[in-house]
Amino acid sequence: MSGAAANDTIAALASAAGQAGVAVVRVSGPAVPEIAKRLIGRLPVPRRAELARFTDADGATIDQGVVLYFAAPASFTGEHVLELQGHGSPVLVDELLARLVELGARLAGPGEFSQRAFLNDKLSLDQAEAIADAIAAGSRVSARAAIRSLEGAFAREVEALVEALTRLRVYTEAAIDFPDEDDVDFLADGEIEGRLAAITRDLQALRARAAQGAGFRDGLRLVILGRPNVGKSSLLNRLARRETAIVTEIAGTTRDVLHEQLSIDGLPLTLVDTAGLRETDDPVEAEGVRRARAEVAAADRVLLVIDDQAGLTDADRALLDEIPPDMGVTIVANKIDLSGHAPGPETLGGRTAVRVAAIDGRGFEELTAHLKSLVGVEGDAEPAFVARRRHLAALDRAAEALATGHERLVVDAAGELLAEELRLAQNALAEITGRVSSDDLLGEIFSSFCIGK
Ligand code: GDP
Ligand code: ZN
Numbered sequence: 462m463s464g465a466a467a468n469d470t471i472a473a474l475a476s477a478a479g480q481a482g483v484a485v486v487r488v489s490g491p492a493v494p495e496i497a498k499r500l501i502g503r504l505p506v507p508r509r510a511e512l513a514r515f516t517d518a519d520g521a522t523i524d525q526g527v528v529l530y531f532a533a534p535a536s537f538t539g540e541h542v543l544e545l546q547g548h549g550s551p552v553l554v555d556e557l558l559a560r561l562v563e564l565g566a567r568l569a570g571p572g573e574f575s576q577r578a579f580l581n582d583k584l585s586l587d588q589a590e591a592i593a594d595a596i597a598a599g600s601r602v603s604a605r606a607a608i609r610s611l612e613g614a615f616a617r618e619v620e621a622l623v624e625a626l627t628r629l630r631v632y633t634e635a636a637i638d639f640p641d642e643d644d645v646d647f648l649a650d651g652e653i654e655g656r657l658a659a660i661t662r663d664l665q666a667l668r669a670r671a672a673q674g675a676g677f678r679d680g681l682r683l684v685i686l687g688r689p690n691v692g693k694s695s696l697l698n699r700l701a702r703r704e705t706a707i708v709t710e711i712a713g714t715t716r717d718v719l720h721e722q723l724s725i726d727g728l729p730l731t732l733v734d735t736a737g738l739r740e741t742d743d744p745v746e747a748e749g750v751r752r753a754r755a756e757v758a759a760a761d762r763v764l765l766v767i768d769d770q771a772g773l774t775d776a777d778r779a780l781l782d783e784i785p786p787d788m789g790v791t792i793v794a795n796k797i798d799l800s801g802h803a804p805g806p807e808t809l810g811g812r813t814a815v816r817v818a819a820i821d822g823r824g825f826e827e828l829t830a831h832l833k834s835l836v837g838v839e840g841d842a843e844p845a846f847v848a849r850r851r852h853l854a855a856l857d858r859a860a861e862a863l864a865t866g867h868e869r870l871v872v873d874a875a876g877e878l879l880a881e882e883l884r885l886a887q888n889a890l891a892e893i894t895g896r897v898s899s900d901d902l903l904g905e906i907f908s909s910f911c912i913g914k
Pocket of ligand 2: 694695
């Protein structure tokens with residue numbers, strides 16, 4: 462994507478709002494050199510920290526601090542950038558921003574600096590998204606994954622796939638244009654099918670890793686259901702008390718639905734305990750049941766807690782029947798200290814089950830491993846990069862196009878239609894990075910071709 466240069470200059474507080482030791486105000490755009498001259502009396506040497514007075518229209522000092530100037534295009538946004546590090550006082554920051562506006566800047570909207578970085582080819586779209594994800598990350602593991610995305614870990618793999626697709630497209634198109642050369646049918650010689658299969662495999666592997674990245678970004682929302690006294694609250698407390706768990710009470714939880722946020726080995730979990738909903742003769746029970754249903758509908762998965770000593774009772778089965786059929790369920794068979802069963806994974810009534818004792822923590826290693834496996838993570842692996850649902854959807858569309866393309870090739874022997882599906886797959890992938898580089902690359906590849914000369 463070529464830089465559609467912005468013609469205005471934006472300014473914003475880049476550090477956290479409020480009182481602090483230092484406040485960083487960032488200015489980006491073509492007017493930066495002029496603004497610097499009028500604000501601090503000179504244009505600083507690029508990339509060198511300098512002490513300066515930030516002055517108002519009368520030359521009086523608003524604040525003094527460190528300035529850093531980055532000349533375009535060697536800056537975060539690709540534009541001229543000025544960073545003003547003043548005192549962390551909201552009053553001084555307001556005054557400084559007002560002065561910058563007076564000098565021709567306007568206040569930046571959310572994400573505008575990153576947006577300019579993207580438009581100026583400094584970042585791919587997924588890298589720009591990773592900045593927001595790194596800032597918002599709820600765990601160390603998700604923050605590190607976001608930083609890896611920012612460093613281009615995801616974008617590079619997507620771009621490698623786009624390139625492989627482009628080359629296959631070129632090859633396919635050449636095969637269409639020059640069929641039966643030397644009595645060889647390019648479409649049927651297995652080369653195209655083999656390359657298509659390799660790209661499909663790589664795409665599937667990338668999809669699996671992206672799903673982990675998305676899992677660690679978004680976490681899992683789990684609703685705990687079960688009959689009274691099976692140990693729902695104990696399970697929640699045990700999960701929350703694990704050494705690796707960080708527990709945050711969410712203010713404003715309703716009286717009868719408890720939300721608990723924690724992270725297990727870096728995987729953010731929201732546990733929704735509907736405890737009490739069915740244990741009460743309270744007249745509000747009907748409302749409680751309605752809320753429980755709504756919670757189940759919004760969940761990624763249900764943990765149905767049962768008493769392992771009693772096994773899967775009719776009442777448990779009745780609860781299972783109330784869960785929508787498309788919702789994943791894990792049965793947590795609790796109180797194995799009483800039943801005498803061994804801890805760990807099982808199936809019960811055809812469902813995935815894990816046997817535990819909330820009272821002493823037996824089986825919780827297996828339970829947390831199971832929860833991590835729900836987002837595709839085995840063992841202590843960390844996600845290779847962060848990903849969003851939009852990325853997964855794009856990868857799925859690309860995979861679909863490849864599958865259709867394969868069918869066009871082997872069933873219909875229709876090279877043109879295969880090439881069209883390859884183009885669709887490329888476009889889907891290009892949406893992830895926001896770089897529609899495929900046509901440039903096509904030109905590059907074609908120019909090195911001597912076919913048809
Ligand atoms: P809830 O009503 O489903 O939330 O169940 P609670 O967590 O309140 O537990 C009900 C009772 O079962 C309490 O007395 C707990 O101490 C007990 N309990 C919970 N987990 C276990 C367990 O693993 N083993 C044993 N022996 N008792 C447990
Ligand atoms: Zn309870």
